[in-house]
Amino acid sequence: MIWLTWRQFRVQAIVTAAALAALTVYLLLIGFGSRDAYDTGIVGCTPSECAAALQAFVHDYNAPFGIIGAVLLAIPALAGIFWGAPLVARELEEKTDKLVWNQSVTRRRWLAVKLGLIGLTTAAVAGLLSLLLTWSASRYDQVTGERFAALTFVARNVVPIGYALFAFTLGAVTGMIVRRTLPAMAITLAVFAAVQIAVPNGIRQHIMPPVTETVRLDAAAVSSINGLGFRGEGTGGSIHGYTKPGVWPLVEEMHLYKSDGSAYLIADAKPCMVMGSFEESMACTAGQDLHFTFTYQPGDRYWPFQWIELTAFLVLTLLLTGIGFLWIRRRLN
Amino acid sequence: MTAVIETQALGKRYGHVTALTECTLSVPEGRVVGLVGPNGAGKSTLLGLVGGLIAPSAGSISVLGDPPAASAAQLARVGFVAQDAPVYGSLTVADHLRLGAHLNPRWDAGLAESRIRQRNLDPRQKAGRLSGGQRAQLALTIAAAKRADLLILDEPVAALDPLARRAFLQDLLDFVGELGVSVVLSSHLLGDLERVCDHLIVLASARVQLSGDVARLLAQHQRVTGTLPGFDGLPAGTDIIHAEHNTMIVRTDTPIDGAGRVDLEDLVLAYLTRAASYDGTPMLAEAHR
Numbered sequence: 233m234i235w236l237t238w239r240q241f242r243v244q245a246i247v248t249a250a251a252l253a254a255l256t257v258y259l260l261l262i263g264f265g266s267r268d269a270y271d272t273g274i275v276g277c278t279p280s281e282c283a284a285a286l287q288a289f290v291h292d293y294n295a296p297f298g299i300i301g302a303v304l305l306a307i308p309a310l311a312g313i314f315w316g317a318p319l320v321a322r323e324l325e326e327k328t329d330k331l332v333w334n335q336s337v338t339r340r341r342w343l344a345v346k347l348g349l350i351g352l353t354t355a356a357v358a359g360l361l362s363l364l365l366t367w368s369a370s371r372y373d374q375v376t377g378e379r380f381a382a383l384t385f386v387a388r389n390v391v392p393i394g395y396a397l398f399a400f401t402l403g404a405v406t407g408m409i410v411r412r413t414l415p416a417m418a419i420t421l422a423v424f425a426a427v428q429i430a431v432p433n434g435i436r437q438h439i440m441p442p443v444t445e446t447v448r449l450d451a452a453a454v455s456s457i458n459g460l461g462f463r464g465e466g467t468g469g470s471i472h473g474y475t476k477p478g479v480w481p482l483v484e485e486m487h488l489y490k491s492d493g494s495a496y497l498i499a500d501a502k503p504c505m506v507m508g509s510f511e512e513s514m515a516c517t518a519g520q521d522l523h524f525t526f527t528y529q530p531g532d533r534y535w536p537f538q539w540i541e542l543t544a545f546l547v548l549t550l551l552l553t554g555i556g557f558l559w560i561r562r563r564l565n
Numbered sequence: 566m567t568a569v570i571e572t573q574a575l576g577k578r579y580g581h582v583t584a585l586t587e588c589t590l591s592v593p594e595g596r597v598v599g600l601v602g603p604n605g606a607g608k609s610t611l612l613g614l615v616g617g618l619i620a621p622s623a624g625s626i627s628v629l630g631d632p633p634a635a636s637a638a639q640l641a642r643v644g645f646v647a648q649d650a651p652v653y654g655s656l657t658v659a660d661h662l663r664l665g666a667h668l669n670p671r672w673d674a675g676l677a678e679s680r681i682r683q684r685n686l687d688p689r690q691k692a693g694r695l696s697g698g699q700r701a702q703l704a705l706t707i708a709a710a711k712r713a714d715l716l717i718l719d720e721p722v723a724a725l726d727p728l729a730r731r732a733f734l735q736d737l738l739d740f741v742g743e744l745g746v747s748v749v750l751s752s753h754l755l756g757d758l759e760r761v762c763d764h765l766i767v768l769a770s771a772r773v774q775l776s777g778d779v780a781r782l783l784a785q786h787q788r789v790t791g792t793l794p795g796f797d798g799l800p801a802g803t804d805i806i807h808a809e810h811n812t813m814i815v816r817t818d819t820p821i822d823g824a825g826r827v828d829l830e831d832l833v834l835a836y837l838t839r840a841a842s843y844d845g846t847p848m849l850a851e852a853h854r
Contacts, residue, residue: 328652335665338634
């Protein structure tokens with residue numbers, strides 16, 4: 233069975249190995265390159281130059297790490313579409329199930345070896361690339377501080393393994409149920425893409441109850457926000473983009489309140505708007521004793537989130553595998 | 566004699582479609598069984614049930630004493646060549662033999678290689694490039710080298726030209742004798758099986774119409790014409806299978822004076838006609854060629 237699995241999989245295995253080798257070389261290159269750039273440009277920069285140096289660093293490495301991140305994001309989908317979906321569906325389509333399931337190997341054993349070996353390969357490819365990218369992008373991630381970002385979280389550390397195994401098994405079971413390769417590929421892609429969109433946008437933030445705290449808009453807070461705005465004459469103002477280092481902010485826009493708890497209106501803001509310079513204006517605002525509510529996931533939850541998400545996808549993978557084993561014996565008649 | 570295949574009220578439904586119903590059979594060991602019936606009669610369903618490819622929705626079946634495909638050991642005892650002899654198009658002939666060797670504990674490598682050599686199959690050729698006849702030979706070789714006790718061949722000659730048919734069946738007979746294996750082969754054409762089978766199952770409209778040893782069936786059936794002692798004078802227990810103009814084909818264990826012998830083709834045709842008149846569907850002309 234191992235021989236047959238290898239014989240049927242070897243072309244894909246060779247192509248994958250070649251692609252993996254190329255990506256590895258590239259990741260090593262940009263990994264060492266970004267380390268050099270970080271050491272020479274950012275470590276020990278004079279305060280006046282630091283902001284520009286950081287900006288230049290992010291600018292230089294934004295595209296390379298973004299692209300590899302996208303590749304890593306696509307790997308589970310590729311495994312589901314090209315390795316999972318045809319696994320059983322192609323045998324059914326070409327009627328070779330009637331050849332191979334009539335040798336002296338039970339269907340369950342056939343499925344166990346196929347899912348096991350190709351699943352292991354899938355996990356290894358996703359894991360290896362993820363670890364390489366995590367190492368390679370570590371300086372970049374340190375600078376941007378966005379490890380909770382939707383596209384970063386799923387392309388670092390251990391979570392990609394869970395996604396890849398889930399997508400592969402989803403493809404295999406869909407192929408078994410749909411019985412045709414192309415529709416199975418399409419359904420796998422649609423379902424997996426929906427999962428990939430739903431998890432960072434609606435599910436991950438609820439893994440643990442978020443922390444809510446009241447923050448005073450002092451000088452430090454004022455310097456970290458992206459903007460302050462009003463939607464209209466009678467409505468309260470709000471700030472955008474406030475965050476703390478390493479945390480995952482869950483709201484983009486936060487309403488401002490005065491010390492007595494009432495909304496901060498345009499009328500309240502007018503005195504500070506007429507200041508001469510932007511700095512003076514900001515200092516004035518910081519002096520108005522305003523506060524807002526900040527909801528976030530603390531930075532020390534990064535690893536618990538990684539492990540919980542990995543575990544959740546491994547459990548889903550096991551469930552799908554169970555369905556697959558039941559289906560191949562009972563329903564594929 | 567032990568039964569190779571034993572079924573009891575076996576049935577298979579696909580949704581509302583009945584593919585096979587009330588099938589009770591017993592096939593003794595060491596036979597070459599011909600399974601005949603028009604297209605859609607349920608032949609592939611019955612063979613799939615015997616091979617364990619599909620599960621019954623009613624009744625029971627045992628093959629070589631065990632439920633079909635229940636275990637690896639049971640799978641090892643049954644060789645199956647599905648309709649159109651599916652093979653892996655991208656694998657070579659040699660790869661298929663390696664597949665057989667890896668997946669079958671009783672694999673007979675000598676037999677497989679000599680068969681491939683005799684049929685002039687190039688081991689390096691991709692199976693997808695083989696002709697229908699060559700593919701059938703490759704599939705049969707894999708099933709034979711498995712050294713199963715029962716071989717099931719679903720429409721093995723349907724894709725072959727008449728010359729190749731003859732050669733395939735002759736070859737099948739030769740090695741069946743050599744290996745002492747029981748065989749079930751199906752066809753919608755009686756002519757294909759007439760020369761090779763010694764046990765016959767006639768299937769039509771999802772039901773078994775006739776089943777038994779060929780010689781015994783021929784002895785039991787007689788042709789009676791109207792001018793004879795008369796339709797009224799038939800022995801008690803005589804079953805009229807088919808009547809047309811003034812000729813009848815009847816089944817009885819008592820010899821009737823002046824009755825004629827029937828051949829296999831008349832016999833099958835009589836049963837198929839009877840089955841067709843029951844459910845009103847016109848009989849397929851192919852059934853008697």
